Amino acid sequence: MAKAKSAYVCNDCGADFPRWLGQCPECKAWNTLTEIRLTSKTTPTSSERRGFSGITEGRVQTLNEVDLQEVPRFSSGFQEFDRVLGGGVVPGSAILIGGSPGAGKSTLLLQALCKLAERMPALYVTGEESLQQVAMRAQRLNLPTNKLRMLSETSVESICQLADKEKPAIMVIDSIQVMHMADIQSAPGSVSQVRESAAFLTRYAKQKNVAIIMVGHVTKEGHLAGPKVLEHCIDCSVLLDGSSDSRYRTLRGTKNRFGAVNELGVFAMTGGGLKEVSNPSAIFLQRAEDQGNGSVVMVIWEGTRPLLVEIQALVDYSALANPRRVAVGLEATRLALLLAVLHRHGGLQVSDQDVFVNVVGGVKVSETSADLALLLAIVSSFKGEPLARELIVFGEVGLAGEIRPVPNGLERLNEAAKHGFKKAIVPIGNTPKTSPKGMEVIGVKNLQQALDVM
Numbered sequence: 001m002a003k004a005k006s007a008y009v010c011n012d013c014g015a016d017f018p019r020w021l022g023q024c025p026e027c028k029a030w031n032t033l034t035e036i037r038l039t040s041k042t043t044p045t046s047s048e049r050r051g052f053s054g055i056t057e058g059r060v061q062t063l064n065e066v067d068l069q070e071v072p073r074f075s076s077g078f079q080e081f082d083r084v085l086g087g088g089v090v091p092g093s094a095i096l097i098g099g100s101p102g103a104g105k106s107t108l109l110l111q112a113l114c115k116l117a118e119r120m121p122a123l124y125v126t127g128e129e130s131l132q133q134v135a136m137r138a139q140r141l142n143l144p145t146n147k148l149r150m151l152s153e154t155s156v157e158s159i160c161q162l163a164d165k166e167k168p169a170i171m172v173i174d175s176i177q178v179m180h181m182a183d184i185q186s187a188p189g190s191v192s193q194v195r196e197s198a199a200f201l202t203r204y205a206k207q208k209n210v211a212i213i214m215v216g217h218v219t220k221e222g223h224l225a226g227p228k229v230l231e232h233c234i235d236c237s238v239l240l241d242g243s244s245d246s247r248y249r250t251l252r253g254t255k256n257r258f259g260a261v262n263e264l265g266v267f268a269m270t271g272g273g274l275k276e277v278s279n280p281s282a283i284f285l286q287r288a289e290d291q292g293n294g295s296v297v298m299v300i301w302e303g304t305r306p307l308l309v310e311i312q313a314l315v316d317y318s319a320l321a322n323p324r325r326v327a328v329g330l331e332a333t334r335l336a337l338l339l340a341v342l343h344r345h346g347g348l349q350v351s352d353q354d355v356f357v358n359v360v361g362g363v364k365v366s367e368t369s370a371d372l373a374l375l376l377a378i379v380s381s382f383k384g385e386p387l388a389r390e391l392i393v394f395g396e397v398g399l400a401g402e403i404r405p406v407p408n409g410l411e412r413l414n415e416a417a418k419h420g421f422k423k424a425i426v427p428i429g430n431t432p433k434t435s436p437k438g439m440e441v442i443g444v445k446n447l448q449q450a451l452d453v454m
């Protein structure tokens with residue numbers, strides 16, 4: 001709740017001051033200043049907070065009376081961005097895009113809005129940069145600049161008043177951490193300011209049917225900075241990930257009320273801005289001609305499409321009392337679990353070995369379908385026996401050594417066959433009735449069978 005403002009008014013001359021004084025500086029009278037509590041006219045009342053979802057008058061209806069007409073979407077100009085959003089931008093939706101500094105959030109949104117401004121009214125609001133800086137970036141990227149409307153402002157109330165005059169179809173707020181409301185006494189970037197500003201903008205988007213994209217910063221751990229309620233009040237939350245020294249950026253959806261979550265879009269950072277990568281499997285499979293030990297290709301499922309990535313393992317004798325277990329792109333706890341399963345059910349002891357695991361291309365794998373590929377890569381590095389170049393592996397490994405099936409097995413095999421893979425080791429539950437053309441599919445029940453056929 002906002003703190004009540006107060007002023008000190010002189011009873012003789014009527015002059016007001018922000019703090020109490022013994023003598024009035026205007027009429028020089030003593031002890032005439034009295035405190036007066038001020039009520040803000042802009043304080044939102046209960047009637048102004050109504051209609052958060054765009055409906056200003058309440059009406060009870062049954063579920064079958066709800067209009068199921070498809071929500072009209074419009075393209076952002078990037079197919080990968082549309083894929084993460086669930087098929088395009090929904091009018092009246094509030095979208096939050098986060099990412100580390102230098103990831104390319106402002107570049108991506110500036111490219112999208114410059115293209116959208118040619119066919120619909122668009123407004124770009126910047127609070128972190130000057131208009132000259134944004135214009136220089138647009139000129140450097142050779143973007144069309146004659147249609148996009150620009151605004152440099154940090155007050156949420158002023159932004160919405162100017163948006164009422166411009167009537168944009170889409171609006172970008174860069175960034176939500178620098179926005180502030182006059183009724184909140186705390187500084188911009190604080191929890192209360194970020195929460196109230198995001199709620200005000202979301203309410204404005206619903207009521208005016210304007211798509212609003214808000215830019216958010218991330219913490220050192222990679223999570224979105226600010227209160228957790230910020231992710232609850234918006235419709236879609238996406239995260240742009242990628243280090244400044246890497247060429248590729250991944251856009252992943254963490255929340256989406258209009259489509260599937262965990263959808264992945266891949267972009268390449270070039271001199272002309274961000275370019276979308278339509279076939280991500282091709283860039284993550286840039287393998288060397290000489291197949292080395294401990295390298296295998298696996299198929300992971302990202303959102304609604306399969307993705308082929310290469311996993312590498314290096315097993316080396318350790319001179320330490322506690323051998324190291326390093327996993328890049330995978331969970332370290334999952335690696336320790338699988339090494340115990342390998343010892344118990346595979347008969348391979350690596351307690352005196354350092355184990356290093358890496359997913360090529362900077363991809364982060366969170367699903368369990370990479371278990372079998374990880375174990376086969378470790379065994380290959382330990383024995384010094386390279387795996388076949390045309391081999392594809394996926395499957396979940398249980399604690400009893402069993403190989404469990406994974407979802408969308410046939411789609412994974414078809415994606416691998418499309419890229420020229422000839423052999424696949426998969427769980428017995430994912431073995432298709434008809435294998436893809438030119439591919440040998442081997443179904444395994446347990447870890448020992450997988451080690452025998454590798």
